[in-house]
Every structure is written in structure tokens, then in C-alpha cells.
């Protein structure tokens with residue numbers, strides 16, 4: 077079972093769009109996938125048409141210990157399940173402040189139900205912060221996938237993101253590794269994208285092999301800016317259902333294949 | 343003195359780009375402006391070339407009570423000051439959990455130094471969350487300016503953002519009003535932008551006049567997507583210095599003029 081945290085504290089870089097389309101793409105390739113929505117905005121849930129209304133169990137109950145994961149996950153498509161979130165989850169950050177197990181609640185919830193969790197992939201969609209929800213994802217995951225918009229602020233935040241990952245590796249989760257960086261919202265032909273991509277590749281080339289990102293790569297597949305990717309959520313569809321021939325579907329299909337290609341190593 | 347919180351919990355919608363270019367534009371029009379960076383990413387500080395290194399005093403010290411605002415603000419350009427932040431500020435959320443005055447620390451800090459704070463405008467750049475830092479901005483501000491990308495997820499989050507503003511108005515800051523919504527990263531010609539803009543205008547038209555957003559408008563000036571706006575931060579320049587004739591500079595000039603035009607009412 078691969079557990080992949082999709083994270084970046086920079087806002088609006090394509091975390092949710094990548095998590096949802098990667099999950100949907102893997103499910104279409106016959107993998108069984110569970111997407112866990114860790115963002116109180118609940119956008120991944122919404123994107124998959126699972127709006128947590130009224131009494132729907134959500135990840136908030138898992139963090140507060142009143143529900144187990146099996147009660148929360150719902151089927152969104154063949155092979156694709158989602159454990160939804162809503163704004164209640166915003167309270168978790170404060171509610172866990174004094175809890176001794178605050179960083180491992182999610183890992184414990186997954187371990188407790190692994191027997192009933194026969195998934196090939198668990199994907200975590202993280203909020204734009206390095207708070208307790210993201211730390212829980214890093215502690216429960218084995219791999220990190222970093223969506224990154226090739227803009228100036230993105231590079232600036234990367235070192236902090238990697239430092240946080242290293243901290244989690246040292247203290248909470250020795251096996252955690254950064255699998256790769258996916259360039260999102262890519263504007264081909266702009267000098268900015270070319271410059272940031274070059275900076276990124278040379279940064280990774282110079283990294284020590286014994287860091288958690290020592291073997292990380294920049295995925296070959298770049299997700300180009302494509303308005304259909306921004307339209308699909310309003311129809312509660314993945315890009316493969318909404319516009320299967322558009323550039324967005326082509327790019328995410330390529331990324332799905334690259335992620336599958338690393339299966340032997342993980 | 344106008345105090346404007348630039349906020350939206352949705353990530354990557356143009357909060358920092360708007361705060362910095364609005365601040366720079368107002369300063370060029372002869373207003374004295376102080377930009378307060380409330381995002382631990384410190385992107386507004388970085389964008390103005392003020393990187394908080396080593397012992398530089400930051401907003402973290404203001405929230406922990408070890409420095410006053412006058413010690414923290416630095417001049418970034420004529421008429422333009424910035425009170426910088428860095429990652430230390432991420433600790434404030436947890437450090438203020440038990441503080442009785444957790445929501446009003448910033449307002450108290452500004453009120454304590456208003457005599458030395460002869461500014462025409464104070465602008466707050468908020469992080470992508472509705473946590474204690476954003477609540478402090480809403481409590482210290484009199485106006486809210488909401489940058490919004492005309493995408494599906496943006497509308498979805500707006501009602502929560504307005505609810506939070508109403509809560510602050512009821513409990514902490516009776517005078518708080520939403521001045522307007524600035525459409526950012528606008529892609530002219532896409533149906534999505536047109537649909538979301540229509541939805542937005544009809545949502546506002548139907549709002550009760552006695553809500554904090556009862557008089558809010560969608561600013562006429564739309565900030566079009568323009569790569570120069572994304573390049574300017576890497577040169578630590580506002581758009582007016584970096585590329586004064588590009589569409590981004592034209593759009594932000596128009597927004598500055600609209601904000602100035604509301605001066606009589608505030």
C-alpha cells in the first residue's frame with residue numbers, strides 16, 4: 077500500500093487538482109485508491125461530488141476519536157473512495173494542542189483499520205499550511221509528492237517544506253521520502269517557468285543523497301495551465317470524465333503513469 | 343487612517359500581489375502606507391525586498407509582546423513602510439491559544455502606537471487560513487478587501503469568509519465592513535470567469551443591507567493574469583517599478599484609484 081501526502085504550504089499551487097486527478101487516474105488504471113481530504117476547505121471532497129452535509133461523518137470525527145475511518149470513507153467512483161472533510165476540521169488544530177498523540181492520530185486511525193483498508197494507494201490532500209493536519213499526513217505517509225507552480229514564491233517556500241519533511245523523518249516517521257515534484261499551472265514559453273525549473277533541478281542535483289529528498293525527481297510530466305482543469309470541479313468530475321481529450325487530461329495521464337512506474341521502488 | 347485587511351482563506355488567489363501593489367500604488371499617490379505582513383511565509387516582506395534575516399525584528403515579536411510596532415516597521419520606499427514577518431510567526435497560532443486577549447493583540451499594538459503611526463493606510467496581508475492571525479487582522483481593521491480568483495472553489499469559500507467577518511463584527515469589531523471584492527488572475531474570454539463573476543454580482547445584489555458586506559461592491563478594475571506580476575517579486579519590486587506599462591500595472595493603477603475614490607466614505 078502506497079501512502080502519498082500531496083503537500084505544499086504555498087496556497088493555490090494545484091494540490092487539490094493534483095490529488096483528485098491522480099486519485100481518479102490511478103483508479104481508472106485498476107488501482108484501489110482512498111483519497112483522504114485534510115483541508116477544512118473540503119475542496120477535494122467537493123471536487124469528487126461528496127459534500128459533507130448535515131450528519132455526514134467526516135475526517136473531523138476521526139481526529140476527535142468519535143468515528144473510525146471505515147465509517148467515514150465513501151465510494152466516489154469505481155475503485156475510488158474518499159474520506160471527506162468540511163469546515164469542522166478547522167477546529168482540530170486547536171483541539172489537538174494538548175493531546176500527547178497529536179501528530180500521530182491519523183497514522184493510528186489508518187493502522188487501526190488497515191485490515192479493512194485494502195487499498196493500493198492512500199492519497200492525502202493537505203491544506204496550505206505546515207500545521208498539525210499536514211504533520212499528521214507526513215507522519216501517516218511514506219511518500220511526499222510536492223505540486224509546485226514555477227513562480228518565484230514557490231522556490232522560496234520549498235526549503236522550509238523540505239526542512240519540515242526532514243524533521244518528521246527524524247522524529248516521527250523514518251521511512252518518509254520525497255518521491256517527486258510535479259510542476260503545475262505550467263505556462264510553457266515563459267522565461268519565469270524556465271528559470272524556476274532550472275533552479276529547481278540544480279537545487280535537487282546538489283542535495284545530499286541521505287536527505288529525505290535525496291532521490292527526489294522533478295516529474296517529466298508537467299501540468300500545463302488549462303482552463304478545463306478549473307472548470308471540472310464545478311461539475312464534480314475528474315478531468316478524465318469532464319474533458320478526456322484536453323491538455324489537462326493528457327498531462328495528468330502522463331503523471332499517473334510516472335507515479336505507477338515508481339511502484340517497484342515503493 | 344484607513345485600515346484594510348486583504349484576506350481570503352483560499353490559497354493563491356492574489357492576496358500578497360494585491361496587498362503589495364496596492365500599498366505601492368497608494369504610496370506613489372502620496373498616501374503614507376504601512377503594510378503589515380501577517381503571513382508566516384513572509385511573501386509580502388520578500389516582495390518589498392525586506393527579508394527578515396538574523397536578528398531583524400518581525401511581527402512575531404509584536405505578537406509575543408517583546409517588541410512594539412515602531413521597532414519592527416522599516417521603510418521600503420518613499421511613503422511606504424513594512425512590518426515584516428518570517429516563519430517564526432507560525433508559532434503564534436499555538437502560543438496565543440490560552441491568551442485571554444488572543445484576538446486583539448494586533449489592535450492593541452496598533453492603538454498603542456497610533457501617535458507614532460501617522461499613516462493614511464494600514465494594509466494587512468493575511469495567510470490562507472481563518473486562524474488567529476487573520477482574526478487579528480479583522481479585529482484591527484475597519485475594512486476588508488477580498489481578492490478572488492474567478493474559479494469554482496473561490497465562490498464556494500466566499501460564504502465562509504463572509505460568515506467569519508460577520509462573527510468578528512458581532513463580537514470584536516462593530517465597525518468592520520467589506521469594502522469590495524477584487525477579481526484577480528482574471529482570464530478574459532473564458533466562460534468560467536464570466537459565469538463566476540455573474541454569480542458573484544447576483545450574490546451581492548441579494549445580500550441584506552445590514553450585513554457587513556451589504557454595501558460591498560465588485561471593483562470595476564479586474565486584475566488580469568499577466569506574467570510580469572509573477573516576475574516582479576523576484577526583483578523585489580512592485581509592478582510599477584518593474585514593468586510600469588504592462589497590463590498588470592494598468593490594472594493595479596485602476597484599483598488604486600478606485601480604493602482612493604472610497605476615501606470620503608471611510
Ligand SMILES: Nc1ncnc2c1ncn2[C@@H]1O[C@H](COP(=O)(O)OP(=O)(O)OP(=O)(O)O)[C@@H](O)[C@H]1O
Pocket residue numbers: 086087088089090091092093094115119202203204260261262299300301302303304305306307309351352353354470493494495496
Ligand atoms: N493546471 C491548471 N490549469 C488551470 N487551472 C488550474 C490548474 N490547476 C489548478 N487550477 C485551478 O487553480 C486554482 C488553484 O488550484 P488548487 O485549488 O488545486 O490549488 P491548491 O494548492 O489545492 O490550493 P489551496 O492552497 O487553497 O489548497 C483552482 O481554482 C483550480 O481549479
Ligand SMILES: Nc1ncnc2c1ncn2[C@@H]1O[C@H](COP(=O)(O)OP(=O)(O)OP(=O)(O)O)[C@@H](O)[C@H]1O
Pocket residue numbers: 085086087088204227228229230352353354355356357358359360381385468469470526527528565566567568569570571572573575
Ligand atoms: N494577476 C496575476 N497574473 C499572474 N500571476 C499572478 C497574478 N497575481 C498573482 N500572481 C502570481 O500567482 C501566485 C499567487 O499569487 P499570491 O502569492 O499573490 O497569492 P496569495 O493569495 O497571496 O497566496 P497565499 O494563499 O499562498 O498567500 C504568485 O506566484 C503570484 O506571483
Ligand SMILES: [Mg+2]
Pocket residue numbers: 091092093115119202203
Ligand atoms: Mg487545495
Ligand SMILES: [Mg+2]
Pocket residue numbers: 357358359381385468469
Ligand atoms: Mg500570500
